Amino acid sequence: MTTATASEGAPFLVSLGPGATTLSRDRSEVVTFDLEGRPQTWVVGGRTYKRSLASDVFGRRTVEGVRRRWRVDASDADTHFRHAGQVAAAAERALAEGRLRRAEGAHRWRELSPSEAAELTHRLRSIGRWTPERLVAERQRFLATYQPVSILPPDQYGAVVLQATYGCSWNRCTFCTFYQDRPFQVREPQAFAEHARAVRELLGAAADARDGVFLGDGNALVLSNARLAPLFEVVREVFPERGIASFVDVFGGERKPLSAWRELAELGLDRVTLGLETGSRELLAYLNKPGTPDDAALLVDTLKAAGLAVSVILMVGVGGERFADRHVEESEAVLARLPLAAGDLVYLSPFVVQPGSVYRAQAERDGVRPLAPEARDAQLARLRAAARRAVPAATVALYAIDEFVY
């Protein structure tokens, strides 16, 4: 086996990851495929493109420190699909001609072993089956399997999403439009089992790379444990050995005593994401979000006592200038009370005023002006510092809701 460096010229590089195959003809373009052979991401000329399971393609680039994201139109998506096929065909030729190397880091590579070459041949064969037409047809398979997956916490982007319920049982927070398109509905165990098996079929071999299950939609855990237990059983049967995560809201979470949370933890629940949004009682009322910051702190106590990992979301900029001081000060106070620890997450989510939301109309009516960019940056910095001070062991991360692709 030989090892080479960039000084000897750049070969065609491959990475055979446990969950993906990455091909790079030269360092300016990198295409990643899932284990089923479908292109997943493209990095070309400083832009990143990502394909969703429905074969929508989203572009992303950073210009002067500002991230931009856009949906790629159908003809450009087709170009990306064709390009991915061409890169895979070029990899096949490079392999046959002995010009292909396995990446060993940013600037190092080595020859493939015979077993790696055989594995790559197998993977390239799977990739070759995904014509652009077949990729476009994934949309229909997706629509037959899922209702729209509206949002996920960033740590769950790589999870298998299973929709135990549709929508949100409250659906009246003024800022939230995620589930306005559907009434809250609960899936019965048999329908849920069919859904889980259809998801397994849709993901194919790529399911192996998804190491957790996210139970959607907005607040599936509002269901009683008697209703959740058979659904958890389905998850264990169809996607064994994966932890289960879900959103929780104060109004649903506080209905369960500690013993109920412990029971769910035993059934496989390992993380919950709580939309706290703000530590200000007044702002929560303005947002029409049920529960109080005190209730939220008590709920986090209970969740931690049950042995669950907790992610807490605070919004940055919500309530605009009018609520800014209360929002920051009272969120700092709540953060200081939360018993978060290593493995827990605090998400700071830049607030986006959704078109058509009640919040938008209400803010216009009440003269609630959005924060200027500098004030918003300052609020983010202050909340970040407060989160780090209050829970040094927990991870504090940005949660940009428009960057989500499933």
Ligand code: SF4
């Ligand atoms: S923020 Fe959460 S609780 Fe409020 S409407 Fe949206 S999903 Fe429901």
